[in-house]
Amino acid sequence: MDLIKVKGIVIKETPYKDNDKIITLLTDKLGKISCMAKGCKRTKSPILANCQYLVYSEFVLSRSNTFYYVNSASVIKTFYKFRTDFDNLQIGFELTRILQTITDENQDTSEILRLLLNTIYVLENIDKDPKLVVAAFKVKLFTLLGFSPRVDKCNMCGQALKEDREMLANEGVYYDYVSNVFCCSDCVKNLDKRRYIKITEATIIAIKYVVICEINKTFSFNIKDIDNFYLFSQVYTDTMTNGI
């Protein structure tokens, strides 16, 4: 039987029978896959640690017709501090829930994996507001999937949406979460405001930065109005995941 070597992080674990688990891995080569991990709940199992939620390992897998099996594994990073912090763990659940929805087998998830590893590292080790980290993760995630927020111009009149201080201080820019487009304040006047959220200058600058930056620089910025950026990222994620 052919053996396959992949790097992957456990984004879901499901107990199976007395001693087994089915683990969902986000990998560097195979996309998101489910694997049978036989005997991994036994205290003496050599793959006990590797099959725990958010542990990152190199796995040696074999494949039957329908399923992958974990043959062996060696830990790359346990993220122990992250996994044992209640607040961080809640964030972990939120992020991996999104990843489970939007990734698939045989998709190239190598960059998404890098983003997730970076995100966990920053939350675990760097003193950054978790809201900023989560919001930047979401914007970058959809950018990597080819769905970056297009905040360059008004969808109605075509006017450029510049992060001009005066314009935004007085008027603002609006995000239409029903149609997933941005709108200037002039055009929004005649429309149903309930389907829009107002976004601030700081949010526009943050979105533009995260869209173009290197993955490992995704969190290398600060922002005054974190709540608005965070709100945008939540609404954007809902819009994008409802459409999938």
Ligand SMILES: [Zn+2]
């Ligand atoms: Zn307009």
